[in-house]
Amino acid sequence: MNKCRHCNVAVYDDIDVCLLCHSVLDEMTKEDMDSISGFSKKGAPYPDVRKRAKRLSFVMKLILFFFIIAEIALVAVNYLTTPHFWWSGISGASMVYIYLSMVYWIRHDAGYATKIGLQLSFTIALLYGIDYFAGMQGWSLQWAIPGVILFGDAIVFFLMMLNRQHWYSYTLLLLMITLFSVGIISLYFVGRIENIVLPVVCVGVSGIYLLGTIIFGDREFSREMKRRFHV
Numbered sequence: 001m002n003k004c005r006h007c008n009v010a011v012y013d014d015i016d017v018c019l020l021c022h023s024v025l026d027e028m029t030k031e032d033m034d035s036i037s038g039f040s041k042k043g044a045p046y047p048d049v050r051k052r053a054k055r056l057s058f059v060m061k062l063i064l065f066f067f068i069i070a071e072i073a074l075v076a077v078n079y080l081t082t083p084h085f086w087w088s089g090i091s092g093a094s095m096v097y098i099y100l101s102m103v104y105w106i107r108h109d110a111g112y113a114t115k116i117g118l119q120l121s122f123t124i125a126l127l128y129g130i131d132y133f134a135g136m137q138g139w140s141l142q143w144a145i146p147g148v149i150l151f152g153d154a155i156v157f158f159l160m161m162l163n164r165q166h167w168y169s170y171t172l173l174l175l176m177i178t179l180f181s182v183g184i185i186s187l188y189f190v191g192r193i194e195n196i197v198l199p200v201v202c203v204g205v206s207g208i209y210l211l212g213t214i215i216f217g218d219r220e221f222s223r224e225m226k227r228r229f230h231v
Helices: 030-042 049-081 088-108 112-133 139-162 164-189 197-217 219-229
Strands: 002-004 009-011
Touching: 049 088, 049 139, 088 112, 088 139, 112 139, 112 164, 139 164, 139 197, 164 197, 164 219, 197 219
Parallel strands: none
Antiparallel strands: 002 009
């Protein structure tokens, strides 16, 4: 028998993911088993919906704030490096699209960590496609995509901080972002990009973040990897 510590409910079915919030289930301890009899008398507790809604609202405000700051920075970089082509407008439109998609997904369903990962992947592919069909000037690989990756790092950080009890449910998203960072920096060694300032920042931020998660996460990180990859 497992338990969802996010929803605080016992799950009798042989599944690994909560059907309510899509979080990874934990094995029930002896204390949890002893409390089941209390559930039958008092009724099982339900998640505090209002508290969760406030947290999500705060997360979205933080993400919006950093999107605005990041776009201002990208506009400045665009002006100083390639003023003849305003690729920062495309990255800004992409951030608006990401934000509106996140708002829709969070309002209509849980399990938004997976959806954020899919959205980031789609946005990276979209930016590269626009650059490719516009003559492949390289702005997507050198500036726009690394910027999206850094946004992803920031999103994962705030989600983990605001949901500290279940931070490990975002480790797969962090791993995916780290792989994107490694992929971007590897393009320098095959001659696809020349300016690697932002890609290096991406690898540094993602790598340090992942290393800290592995070291300080300890058992929670190991358990999450075993459940996800069955190793």
